[in-house]
Amino acid sequence: MSSPKTLNIGLIGGGGGAFFAHPHQKAIHFDGTRRVVAAALRSNPEAAIEDASNWTYPIIGYASYDEMIDAQKEIPETERLDYVVVVTPNHAHFAPSLKAIEAGIPVFCEKPLTLNLAEAEQLVTAVAKAKVPFAVAHTYLGHWSSRLARHIVQSGLIGDVRWVDSAYIQGWLAGKTEEAGVQQAEWRVDPKKTGASNCGGDIGTHALMQLRYVTGLEISKLSARLESLVAGRVLDDHFTTYCELSNGAKALVRASQIAIGHKNDLSIEVNGSLGTLIWRQEEPEAVRILLPGQPDRVYWRGDVVGNDGFLNELPEALLAEPTLPSGHGEAFHDALGRLHRDFETDVRAYNAGQTFDCDGSKYANVEDGRIGLAFIDAAVRSSAADGAWTELAGE
Numbered sequence: 001m002s003s004p005k006t007l008n009i010g011l012i013g014g015g016g017g018a019f020f021a022h023p024h025q026k027a028i029h030f031d032g033t034r035r036v037v038a039a040a041l042r043s044n045p046e047a048a049i050e051d052a053s054n055w056t057y058p059i060i061g062y063a064s065y066d067e068m069i070d071a072q073k074e075i076p077e078t079e080r081l082d083y084v085v086v087v088t089p090n091h092a093h094f095a096p097s098l099k100a101i102e103a104g105i106p107v108f109c110e111k112p113l114t115l116n117l118a119e120a121e122q123l124v125t126a127v128a129k130a131k132v133p134f135a136v137a138h139t140y141l142g143h144w145s146s147r148l149a150r151h152i153v154q155s156g157l158i159g160d161v162r163w164v165d166s167a168y169i170q171g172w173l174a175g176k177t178e179e180a181g182v183q184q185a186e187w188r189v190d191p192k193k194t195g196a197s198n199c200g201g202d203i204g205t206h207a208l209m210q211l212r213y214v215t216g217l218e219i220s221k222l223s224a225r226l227e228s229l230v231a232g233r234v235l236d237d238h239f240t241t242y243c244e245l246s247n248g249a250k251a252l253v254r255a256s257q258i259a260i261g262h263k264n265d266l267s268i269e270v271n272g273s274l275g276t277l278i279w280r281q282e283e284p285e286a287v288r289i290l291l292p293g294q295p296d297r298v299y300w301r302g303d304v305v306g307n308d309g310f311l312n313e314l315p316e317a318l319l320a321e322p323t324l325p326s327g328h329g330e331a332f333h334d335a336l337g338r339l340h341r342d343f344e345t346d347v348r349a350y351n352a353g354q355t356f357d358c359d360g361s362k363y364a365n366v367e368d369g370r371i372g373l374a375f376i377d378a379a380v381r382s383s384a385a386d387g388a389w390t391e392l393a394g395e
Contacts, residue, residue, distance in 0.1 A: 004348070006032070006034065006035055007035070007082040007344060007347060007348070008035065008038070008080065008081050008082050009028055009035065009037065009038075009083055009084065009085060010036070010037065010038040010039060010040070010068055010081045010084045011024070011025070011036055011040070011041065011059075011084070011087060012040050012065045012068070012085065012086045012087065012088060013041065013042075013086060014039065014041050014088075015039075015042040015047065015048060015052075016041070016047065016051065016183070018087065019184060020087045020110060021041075021085075021087045023332065023333060024085050024087060024108075024137075024340075026333050026337075027333055027336035027337035027340050028085070028340055030333075030334075030337035030340070030341070031337070031341060034340060034344055036057075037059055037060060037081070038068055038081065039051075039052050039055070039059050039060075039061060039062065040062040040063070040064050040065040041055075041061070045063035046063075048061060048062065048063050049061045049062075049063055065095075065096040065099065065100075069081075069084075072103065081105055082105075082106070082347050083105060083107065083133070083343070083347050084100050084105055084106075084107055084108070085107075085108045085109075086100075086108070086109040086110055089187045090112060090115050090193060090195055090201065091115045091192060091194070091195070093113060093115070093119075094119040094122070094123065097109050097114075097123055097134075098123060098126055101123070101126045101127055101130050102126065102130065104130060105132070106135075106343075106350060107135070108134075108135045108339075108340070108343055109134070109135070109136055109137065109369070111136050111138055111206070111364070111372065112202075112372050112373060113136055113366070113369025113370065114369070114373060116196070116377070117370070117374055117376075119373075120366075120372075120373040120374075121370060124370050133347050133350050133356060134365055134366040135358075135363045135364065135365065136363075136364040136366065136368055136372075137336070137339065137364075138205075138209040138213075138364040138368070139332065139335050139339065140206060140266055140281055140284075140335060141209065141210075141213050141335075141339065141362075141363060141364060142334070142336055142337070142338035142339040142342075142363070143284045143338075144285075144301045144322050144338070145279060145284055145285055145287050145299075146210070146214065146279065147318060147321065148287050148301075148304060148318065149268070149270075149277055150213055150214050150216075151314065151315065152287070153215050153216070154215070155312055157275070157312065158270065158272030158274050158275040158276065158289070159272035159273030159274030159275065160247070160249075160272060161217060161247060161249045161272050162249050162250075162271050162273060163249060163250055163251065163270075163271040164217075164245070164249065164250075164251035164252070164269070164270050164271070165251070165252045165254075165268070165269045166208070166210050166211040166252070166253050166254075166267070166268045167252070167253075167255065167265070167267055168204065168206050168254075168255045168256075168264075168265065169255065169256050169259045169262040169265040169266075170256065170257045170259065170264060170265065171259045171260040171262045171263070172185075172257060172263075173185060173188075173230065173233075173237050173257035173258055174257070174259070174260045176230065176233075178233075188202055188235075189233055190235075191234060191235060195376070196235075196376065196377070197226060197236055197239065197376050197380055198237060199235070199236045199237050199255050199256065199257050200236060200239040200375075200380075201376050202257075203255045203257070203266075204239045204241075204253065204254070205372040205375065205376065206266055207253050207254065207255055207266065208253050208371075209364055209372065210266065210268045211251060211253060212371070213360075213364075214268055214277075215270060217245040217247055217249065218245065218246040218392075219243045219244070219251070219253070219375060219392060220243075220244050220245065220246050220391065220392070221243070221244050221378075221389050221391045221392070222241045222242065222253075222378055222382055222390060223241065223242045223243075223382055223387045223388065223389050223390070224239075224241040224378070224379035224380075224387060224390070225239075225240045225241075225383055226238075226379060226383040227239075229258050230258060238255075238256045238257070239254060239255040239256070240254045241253045241254065241375075241379050244389075264281060264282065265282055267279065267280040267281065274291070274292075275290055275292070276289070276290040277290075284330070284331055284332075284335070285300055285302075285330060286299065286301075291310070297310060299311075301322055301330060302322045302325055302326025302328075303326040304319075306319075321338070323337075323338075339362075342363050343363055374392040374393045375392060377392075377393060378391065378392045378393065
């Protein structure tokens with residue numbers, strides 16, 4: 001029996017020294033079942049072709065994403081793209097994603113999904129019409145420990161959720177980083193390229209997604225403060241929302257980029273009626289459980305078994321997921337690789353004309369992306385109204 005066809009993937013964006021194309025291409029190649037074969041790397045056509053010619057391995061370079069997507073109709077079916085990865089700045093997520101969807105090509109898009117809520121809603125409609133797999137790159141959902149945390153909370157092992165503190169704290173914008181020639185900072189503080197919120201859209205949406213993924217709860221309304229603590233900065237670098245959840249519980253979803261000493265400090269603490277769960281991205285293989293009158297429990301990826309006096313019977317799919325033995329650390333690239341691996345399963349089903357479950361249980365989908373933009377939209381409106389309680393659109 002022959003091996004399955006290797007999936008062909010195209011990159012949209014990622015040239016000119018952009019950071020995030022490189023983690024994606026590493027994650028894509030993890031399993032040997034996917035490969036980057038083509039790219040439209042820059043908005044400038046000449047620069048796009050030049051960057052592709054200097055890529056670290058041979059790829060087909062296109063002058064634009066329009067040219068790359070349109071070319072798929074003219075090449076043999078076995079050589080066509082199976083999905084595209086959109087790694088442009090926020091303002092350039094919508095158009096290439098929509099064009100790929102309408103061409104029947106699955107999309108793996110960076111977050112936040114789009115520049116604004118109206119664009120996000122259009123993509124939700126387009127995906128529903130085309131019935132193609134669509135993923136939003138909330139990388140941290142790919143940690144095995146995020147999935148264990150989800151199982152623990154949603155199985156009721158720590159009781160009813162009462163309070164959640166989900167936070168993403170950084171310090172890299174504590175000064176005028178955008179004036180030091182740092183490309184990643186320059187576009188993030190520009191409303192035309194980032195949207196209505198920098199800190200909230202960039203990393204607050206990660207904190208939101210971690211809360212929603214782990215607890216299974218939604219935000220029904222929020223009170224927000226978006227603040228620019230570095231003088232002269234137009235968009236927020238400090239983002240705080242106090243939230244009411246769909247079960248009546250309360251939560252903080254917060255983010256900061258001016259907290260000196262913090263790097264990529266994403267964390268979630270869930271306080272339930274029977275116990276507490278704690279997870280931190282900077283220690284991504286551990287899930288901590290605090291129970292009354294008992295020693296703290298720490299579950300490490302690769303060493304977890306069910307029915308141990310706290311855990312119930314664990315799903316076989318969860319036990320089968322770790323890719324390395326315990327003691328060999330999985331981290332950021334592994335998490336992103338797990339998302340691409342799960343997306344591959346749905347893309348192969350789509351290619352075969354079979355049903356697929358793009359339901360948010362393994363990676364964020366287009367509706368998750370829309371909710372992220374609805375969250376930012378509500379936070380911006382609330383902050384402008386002096387923190388007034390504000391409902392999320394479409395919830």
